[in-house]
Amino acid sequence: MNAPGGSKLNLLIALTIAAAIILVAVRIVPVYVQNYQFEEAMRTRAKFASVERKSPEAVRTELLKEARELGLPEPPKLRLTVVPAPGGVRISSQYTVPVDLIFFQQNLNFSYRTETSTAY
16 A cells, blocks of 8 residues: 555656656757757758859858857857868867756757768
């Protein structure tokens, strides 16, 4: 036989765990979505850099604008490099996004590299 109030305690624990999972999902998933969108922008810019005959600086400017629109960190926290490469450009980025999870702050580190020859 269960102790009086035992099922209420189990329900409270289950609701607390569910709330924690929802909080983490709501705070972290959008950050990963933004990162994926930025990586896709990098792949697209690398893929078409030689066809559109854009300079590395023009590609970098476009990517910085994209990063701003996505709410990513501004330089120098966003380390974005665009350099000439055979047949196009080589793009790399590194940045950290702090995520406030109420009881602690989690830093998510992102790093990505692509170039025209591998973007296809």
